[in-house]
Amino acid sequence: MGAVTAADRGPGEVPARSPKQDRSRATRQKLLEAAVSCLAEHGWAGSTVSVVAERAGVSRGAAQHHFPTREDLFTAAVEYVAEQRSTALRALPAQDRAAAVAALVGLYTGPLFRAALHLWVAASNEPQLSERVRELESRVGRETHRMAVELLGADESVPGARETIQGFLDMARGLGLANLLTDDGARRERVVAQWTAILDGALGRGGRQP
Template sequence: MGAIAVPGVAPGRPVRAPKQDRSRATRQRLLEAAVACLAEYGWAGSTVTVVAERAGVSRGAAQHHFRTREDLFTAAVEYVTEARSRELREVLEREYVPGTCRTRLVVGALVDLHTGQVFRAALHLWVAAASEATLRPRVTALEARIGREVHRMAVELLGVDESRPGVRETVQGLLDMARGLGLANLLTDDRVRRERVVEHWAGVLGEVLGSGG
């Protein structure tokens, strides 16, 4: 089969992606590399240079997209958290079997959101913000925004009515529990105990919220 002719490009010459697409791809690689570095090395070991090397771009390219280190890491945690939330929503829609307990699936997915790489990276960012005045207001605002979104997603996925007394507090209790399980998993693999807790909480929520599916 002969080569496909591209208007304006000489035959045999490689076709490059549009500049805007290349810029978007570079930005995405930097964001994902930043979260991976933060989870692996912590705040102290995650410099812009380290992230740029992991992403396979120059330090100058990294600073073109993110003026400061704080810009890079707060954007990275927000971006990957949102991407992970979308993935979990897709998994739920794909794996849910009508007639089975949807609550168990939702609780497990929300706990998974707090036990992976993104949660570990976010935790390093929170700890750094506790002692760095320039980082604290940005992380506080980011955490509030992510917290609202995750809570809204939990209410939607559980299919509960938040106007009912106690429902909001119960959902928030679920998310606080998920965060606690994430913390317990940082040093040792807590999967076995976590599964038992998830199973129990799914039953409790089914009774309290009337969301047994």
């Protein structure tokens, strides 16, 4: 049989990806995941395109085919994992507020936050990164706030609710910074419990509804 052409497909039918396209997507994903891991472990100075390509098991040429510059690779990597994180949070089942608070704090204690922090520091000294990272952080910040409002069952039409959510996220970011040096899980649990009580008082008891 011959190849299926656009005329052969029914209306609305999506063309199947070719094996070459699948390989390209797989290579891109490997590079993005390797870039985040390298950035989290080695920082900006130690995370070159060659190091990432080796970790991903692809050639430097293949890496540069997908991401022509180092800045392209690392901003895309942080954005990719942020999107994966958002997808996972949106898939969470209806839960009580304590679980939602813990899940949101968890955003700032993993490798993505560590990688993003290295990218922010590099952007403060690298003009070619600065504008990209500011724009990326703005988008990620808006999405994180939106998810927090949903997960915590907040009504931002109530005076002070928006500021309470933002204050909570700022606190969570602070816990993430502290976690870079020591994993003080016991203290963090107490802080999370206290913030759950604060949010219950400020927002009313509840959480995302089924």
